Amino acid sequence: MNKRIAVLPGDGIGPEVTAVAVQVLKKIGEVFDHQFTFEEGLVGAIAIDETGNPFPDETLQLCQSADAILFGAIGHPKYDNDPTAPVRPEQGLLAMRKALGLYANIRPVNTFKALADASPLKREIVEGVDFVVFRELTGGSYFGKKGRSDDRLSAYDTCTYTHDEIYRITKLAFEAAAKRRKKVTLVDKANVMETSRLWREVVQKYAAEHPEIELELMFVDNAAMALIQNPRRFDVILTENMFGDILTDEASVITGSLGMLPSASVGNQVALYEPIHGSYPQAAGQNIANPMAAVLSAATLLETSFNLMAEGKIIRHAVEEALNFGYVTKDINPDKFMSTTEVGQKICDFI
């Protein structure tokens, strides 16, 4: 197989973990005789520093001509406390999502046996947790009209959704549920938001045509509780952009495996894969970041964009072996740990 992969390392620990993911993909290429070519692009704070634009045109073109995108993380403390700065790293992220039409962010959340005690939650609550969140990624308050009054003393944001925006991600979520435990939980605030009421209409209509999938309706405040009280009850969670932002981050810490969770952002064309953890600037350049979420993102890339299921499985297996042998970074075992590159090498050795 012959494939072009765009690599966007981004900021903070992004470059370090992405380098490991690329190393793993190269190893897979050798073993299975695939021709993967890798081309790097700029995004985030580093892109602002070098070009003045957090998502330069060359990066867009690189992404559009690639078969898949491997992404690290963005964000730098020098922009953190100034959300009013005219150019900010996260604008690059949002521009990228919009320009590439990445309308669905897919985040599986599951526990790892070797990390059973890493969760802040009790073992009996998180054991066996296995769900996936479908977060809408190109609509809602993120992209609606926003602004200030002339005196700048009042502000507004508009959350908008159309039938078609809701329908296309609903379809993806139901298709995923059909291959899983056949349950979709729609999370919204239909007792307050008109957009949520539209979500309910579209999703309930779709569900009526797909009776093999159970549809559950849940308000977002209730979902924020249920994720902690009984996360095993969830199979597929479907929700809009902002609620998804909050709930996926909440979900990522309940299993104690934040450094282990990959994600995929898909649309009509090329898809993007990234670890769900952020740029974690405090750890940057120290060779201590956990590369496993990036490596599992690479596995998801092979499975989802290239349909290379066996190759994906071998990577997942290699990560599990590394975990079982205790070849882990500091975040997983502060008493006995390896560096980012050492863990990467071990994973490659297991392939």
Added chain:
Amino acid sequence: MNKRIAVLPGDGIGPEVTAVAVQVLKKIGEVFDHQFTFEEGLVGAIAIDETGNPFPDETLQLCQSADAILFGAIGHPKYDNDPTAPVRPEQGLLAMRKALGLYANIRPVNTFKALADASPLKREIVEGVDFVVFRELTGGSYFGKKGRSDDRLSAYDTCTYTHDEIYRITKLAFEAAAKRRKKVTLVDKANVMETSRLWREVVQKYAAEHPEIELELMFVDNAAMALIQNPRRFDVILTENMFGDILTDEASVITGSLGMLPSASVGNQVALYEPIHGSYPQAAGQNIANPMAAVLSAATLLETSFNLMAEGKIIRHAVEEALNFGYVTKDINPDKFMSTTEVGQKICDFI
């Protein structure tokens, strides 16, 4: 002291827990020789059933002429799966908040020694948790313009905030922090929302004039994680309406004491006190609901609206005694429990 208290029992378990709170207030009246008069009003599903309006004018007038309001809960399953029904119980709640100008919802979250193992989180994470959330309650997406396109295939909600709406609750939150551990965490999404950027401006300006209080800025997705990973880090959390809805519910389950948490909603005139748990219709009429959150709401009422600090303290002490003796409802100890009314009687006996 001579005071009129409006009592709005509402739906589900609301009437049962409110009855206990009233019984406790009457006992306090006897012991301390205060004249409390109680007048009941309709709100929620029961108000729809009896008058067609979830917040009838008589209830509004009753509230406006009272010295304080004791509220139960609203919501009934017959409306739950139909957020598009023309009249819904929660409209009564929103109308009440707006009409009475209850702009700040204040929810303390703390652990109870007797419940140390009731939390879904590990003991070492929740021990000693003690923070309070100031949620803005009459602005944001809850009350902004919302609607549909003519073909009903697209929908929008508007989130709006003004300088003054932000300023008045900021003042309350900073005043509370001054009496506590002197730290305010502003939770927003300033990397995406214009309203959040206005919140930051107003709050940062206020903080600059009050250097004795430390101001921390946190994005809402990050806050959803931090509440689980390290809830002890919070002292006062300040946030807008929708984020507050989600985070207060998340916060209420981390300590395992959902049935124990009171709240106050304050404005320029009369204030309202209610348990944070909902109407819990499954338990209604069974005499099994935990009345402690309602009783602690009554204590907060005495302290906050009537400045009766000793009386409030005695109620809090009586609740703790009941907990220590194991005089609790089923939610707290499924193996050995009492009924709602029995627990209420025990609390009165301790006064």
